[in-house]
Each structure stands twice: as C-alpha cells, then as structure tokens.
Amino acid sequence: MIIDTTEVRAINSFSRLESFKEVYGLTRLLVPIFTPIFGITIGILIIVWLERKISAGVQQRIGPEYAGPFGILQALADGTKLLFKEDLLPSRGDILLFSIGPSIAVISILLNYLIIPFSYQLVLADLSIGVFLWISISSIAPFGLLMSGYGSNNKYSFLGGLRAAAQSISYEIPLTSCVLSISLLSNSSSTVDIVEAQSKYGFWGWNLWRQPIGFTVFLISSLAECERLPFDLPEAEEELVAGYQTEYSGIKFGLFYVASYLNLLVSSLFVTVLYLGGWNLSIPFLLIPDFFGINELEEVFGTTIGIFITLAKAYLFLFISITTRWTLPRMRMDQLLNLGWKFLLPISLGNLLLTTSSRLLSL
Template identity: 60%
Template sequence: AGLKLLLKEDIVPFKADPLLFTLGPIIVSIPVFLSYLIVPFGQNLAIANLGTAIFLWIALSSIQPIGLLMSGYASNNKYSLLGGLRAAAQSISYEIPLALAVLAVVMMSNSLSTLDIVQQQSGYGILGWNVWRQPVGFAIFCIAALAECERLPFDLPEAEEELIAGYQTEYSGMKFALYYLASYVNLVLSALLVSVLYLGGWNFPIPVEAIAGLLGVSETTPWLQVLTASLGITMTILKAYLLVFTAILIRWTVPRVRIDQLLNLGWKFLLPVALVNLLLTAALKLAFPIAFGG
C-alpha cells in the first residue's frame, strides 16, 4: 500500500490553494516525529534528555490542529472544510484535559523530564507505577489520546458516512500517505507515553533488587546490568504494544459517537474531572509528601 501511494499521481484540485494544500500534511506529520525525541526506550536511552520534555511535547502537539484546519480550508471542498473544523475543535477539546492529566504526574515527579518520571516510579516494582497513584489521570489520558489520534469512537473528522474522508478527501499520493502515517505514528507515540508516564517505562513488575536476590548476585554485576537494560527496552515496547492492541480492539468493537457527544465529553466531563484531579493531587502531595513525591 505504501509503494502504491508513493507511485500514485499527486493531484492538486484546480481551485485549491496549492501552498496551504501542500503545507497541511507536512505541518501535521513533523510534530509527531519530533515528539519521539523525548521518549526514553530504556534507562539513559533517549534521543534527547531534556529537562522540559513534557512541555516540549505539549507544545508540539498543539501545532497539529493548525495543519488539519489548513488542509480542510485549502482543499476548497465543503466536506474537507467540515472535517478540518471538526479536527481542530476535537484536538482543542481534548488537549486541555490531556495536559492537565500529565501535569498531575509532573507534580508528583517534581520534574518535566521523562527520564526522571520513569526513575521516580522505580524501586517498588508494579506498586510504584503512577497508574496506582493517578488512576483518574490514567483514564483521562487514555481517552484523550484516542481522541487526539482520531481513533474510533472519536474519528469524527474523517467519518466516512458523513464527510467521505473529511480533510483527506481531496488528497492523493504521498500527501494522503502522510496523514495515515502521522495517525499511526501518533498512536504508537501515545502508547509509549502512557507506558512512560503511568506504567513505569522500562521498569519491571518485580523490583531489580528482588530479581538480584533470587539469583543470588549483586545488583552491580555486569551481566545482570546488561540483562536488565536489554529487558528494560523490551518492557517499554511490550507495554506500548499492549496499549496499541487495545486501541485497535476498541476500533473494531465500539461504535462512533456523535460530534455533540464528543465535545460534551471533552468540555463538560473530562475537563472538570482533570481539574479536580490536579487540585486533589496538589492537596495530597502537601498532606502526604512521601507517598506523592513531595
């Protein structure tokens, strides 16, 4: 399919804006690939160890709606325009609860670095993962991430029965492929971030100290360090794979919601719950500083 799209003719509609029409898929796809800079696949195995990694990711994700709206407008097609407007409204609606859920994790970790967030979850095995201390934030992040990636039941911007293919209607060739590539790459990115923020990243369900004790060796044994580092990468990818599998399973089992239901869920339910969760996290952090990273 990729080779077919690569060889297909790149058609620009006669009355479309050629510059905006070309820039749309580029603006949508580049932030997704840049976001991989902050993902740690293993201990000290990140492309860039930035102290403001979470802030960078939130900033990059806010660029995407501009590209989607640009594509819908430039196509000179009513279905494309409606798809672009839906995509922009959906992204803005769910980006705020998503950011608030992540800020609760940042508050507990005292750091915007993804490496520090994973490190803060180590030491207690599965009991130290943020999913137990932030169950509401975890649920909000997963729902909002599905909406951000435009996966069912939130694929309103490209609903085939209503808008043909939404903002992608007039696209062909590699420009069309860029949208699909960005969608699936963004899904994998979201799964990796859930793994890093809530499921301990490269950490094992059993603490390394317990594994070393069972094997009767020291934690500083070279071969054990190499083994745990290699398995750590596998753990990060395995957790992400399970989340991607769940997203695909939801796609084939859950019906699509209406646009009013989607926006009501974001603004009237997820946003207030995310705000309360953030305030509650701040209160618990002050009351129980050891348990909540004070």
C-alpha cells in the same frame, strides 16, 4: 631536489587520520538521527499489520496472507503503491496550504520522539520540560489538518479540518491536567525522571495505582487526540467522505496515515512512560538479583531488555486501542464535545486539585 619519503608518509598518514576523524564524526552525528527514524518506520509497519490482523480476528476474517509470510509485507506494499500513485492537486484550491498541511502534521508528531526514553541510556533529549514539550508540539498537528481542509477548497474537507481543531482543543486541556498531576507526583517534568520515580517498588510503584482517575482520563483523551474510533469525527466516512483527506492522493494521502500511526505510537509510549513504569521490570527490585538489575546495567543487555519492556507495554495499549476501534460505535460531534468539556475537564481538574493537596500535606 631530494624528497624525504619519511616526511611524505607522515603527511599521508596525517591526512588519512584527519579523513577518518571526519568520517567518524559524521557517522556519530548521523547514526543517532537515522536509527530512531528507522526504528519508528519499522514500528509503523508493524502497527499497520497488527491492525489488519486484529481487525480481521475481531470480525472472524483471515486478514492479509499473501504479501510475505502471514502478510507481514502488506503494509510495505501499501506504502509502495501510494508512493508511485499520481499526486493530484485541486484546480481551485490553495496549492501551498494543500501541500504543506500533511508535512506539518507528520513533522510535529515526529518531533515528540526526541524525549521518549526507551531505556535508561536511550533517549535523544532528556529535557527538564520534556512532557510539556510533547503537549506544546502535538498541538501544532491540528493546524496542519485545518490547513489541508481549507486548502482543498472542499466543504467536506474544510468541515473535517474544523472538527479536528475543535476536537484537539477540547481534549488538550484534560490531557495537560493529567500530565501536570504526574509531574507533581514525580517532582519533575523530565520523562526520564518520571520513569525513575516509578522504579522503587516495581509493579506497585506505577503511577497507574496512584493516579487511576488520571489514567482513565489520559487514556480517553489520547484516543481522541489520535482521532481513533469512537472519536474519528474529523474523517467520518459516512458524513464527510474522508474529511480533510478527501482531495488527497498518492504520497500526500499516505502522509496522513503515517501521521495517524505515528501519533498512536507516541501516545502508547507516553502511556508507558507516565503510568506503566517505562523500561522498568514489573516486579519489585528486592526480588531481582543484583546481576539482573536493569537500572544498574550499563551494557547492551540492559539496554535491550529496557527497550523490550517499553515496547511490550506500549503494544499492550496499541492492542486496546485497535480493539476499541472495532468494537465501539462512533460518537456524534455534540457528544464528543460534551464529553470533553463537561466531563473530562472537570474530572481532570479535580484530580489535579487532589494531587496538589496531597503533595502539600506531605511536605
């Protein structure tokens, strides 16, 4: 029997080509998935380090110094410690609800990063209902907190979960009204279209100047949604020990902190997208040379500049929220609900009515 070596080589080459195509296809599938996850993880570690350093500066302390240069590895050390700590379960609690509550809180917030445009070409899903998808998905997180509080079989935990649900309902409607106003101004609910609508006049084209009332309401509501001081009633240490986190330890306890910082980062990014022009530069396009136009560049340089501008604006909001945490006292629960229902809701609805009227008159 004679074997044609040329045919064997062709078969081997074809097999290698098919294997290469399979590996390449798998790589193209996994890289867009894991790249944002890696970037978000780094962002959370940076936020934890910034919060420690900024709070130390406000209180005239040094802050973390020994875990890496300037303490930059302190957040990684804290996460590693929680990862290896014992995971305790309440003996009389609902173990199923107790276990899946933190996961629901993290996953519901993590899905919001799908629609955030970091630059013109760097967005995972440019959906026509982008901002409303964020509103709908973010409203799932309080269910995870309520499940955690109920499953703990602890009166402090359950009260913290109830507070989280009440707080979310109170501030979700003003937040939605502000988003509706931005959608009316941009004639679209897509996050990419909203950023593009602000790009014509640079700094003066931001929705911040066209929606100052909406920006203020959105800022307050987003802080309440993130449960940051002065709105951290669901986990008030002086009243509820640690709220819905009281019975948690180990990695489940760490997931609550991951969810908190994920929510803070996604709120900062949405403030940037909705009100601060997203990835666009802050000077009018007429003053930018043609070779430096961000919207026209389709290369790595343009994408990198867009990412840098987006993150710089987002971290400005992060600095404000962290500073607010260490400068304002905590509100009472009745004050928090009164602010949401009696002040922010009428103001946001009035702002939506004015925006709608102006759009109708301009037609």
